Amino acid sequence: MAFELPSLPYPYDALKPFMSAETLEYHHDKHHQAYVTNGNKLLEGSGLEGKSLEEVVKGSFGKNQALFNNAGQHYNHIHFWKWMKPNGGGTKLPGAVQQAIDSDLGGYDKFRADFIAAGTGQFGSGWAWVSVKNGKLEISKTPNGENPLVQGGVPILGVDVWEHSYYIDYRNARPKYLEAFVDSLVNWDYVDELLAAAR
Ligand code: MN3
Numbered sequence: 001m002a003f004e005l006p007s008l009p010y011p012y013d014a015l016k017p018f019m020s021a022e023t024l025e026y027h028h029d030k031h032h033q034a035y036v037t038n039g040n041k042l043l044e045g046s047g048l049e050g051k052s053l054e055e056v057v058k059g060s061f062g063k064n065q066a067l068f069n070n071a072g073q074h075y076n077h078i079h080f081w082k083w084m085k086p087n088g089g090g091t092k093l094p095g096a097v098q099q100a101i102d103s104d105l106g107g108y109d110k111f112r113a114d115f116i117a118a119g120t121g122q123f124g125s126g127w128a129w130v131s132v133k134n135g136k137l138e139i140s141k142t143p144n145g146e147n148p149l150v151q152g153g154v155p156i157l158g159v160d161v162w163e164h165s166y167y168i169d170y171r172n173a174r175p176k177y178l179e180a181f182v183d184s185l186v187n188w189d190y191v192d193e194l195l196a197a198a199r
Contacts, residue, residue: 032077094189123143
């Protein structure tokens with residue numbers, strides 16, 4: 001299945017002041033587009049044509065690094081746009097998500113601190129995650145385009161910590177970006193949807 005760039009689910013300026021239109025224009029129109037374009041070139045002749053994106057991600061991991069990098073980033077960004085919304089974040093979580101965070105991650109405050117620490121502690125480019133693994137939530141971080149799918153988990157929340165995600169708005173202050181993401185951008189309804197599907 002050829003990769004396609006999805007439209008952003010909100011206008012470019014909808015996430016201001018936490019993420020600027022300029023960031024979204026570059027990040028979506030240039031960076032994500034490049035993963036789609038390069039991924040489609042690399043998909044040809046890979047033996048994974050016709051597979052779902054998830055299958056391409058898992059099937060190329062450790063075997064076809066160039067394809068994996070682009071397919072992984074395509075998957076990550078499709079979800080990343082939906083993991084944010086205007087007036088997102090905050091501490092009013094859907095019941096099932098709140099319950100899982102309480103029982104598996106030690107409550108909201110500990111989740112917030114650990115998730116931000118994972119993103120801050122990822123040296124260089126990568127992602128911080130909440131995923132479902134063996135029926136339980138866990139927080140992790142991955143380098144480059146990697147994600148929990150290749151570690152037997154299902155991601156339900158992820159944040160891009162590549163510099164292209166925050167440098168225009170926050171310069172080098174990655175922790176400030178991560179705080180804004182959790183406090184003001186997370187689309188908890190989408191997390192709830194993914195949690196229900198993962199169980
Ligand atoms: Mn990115």
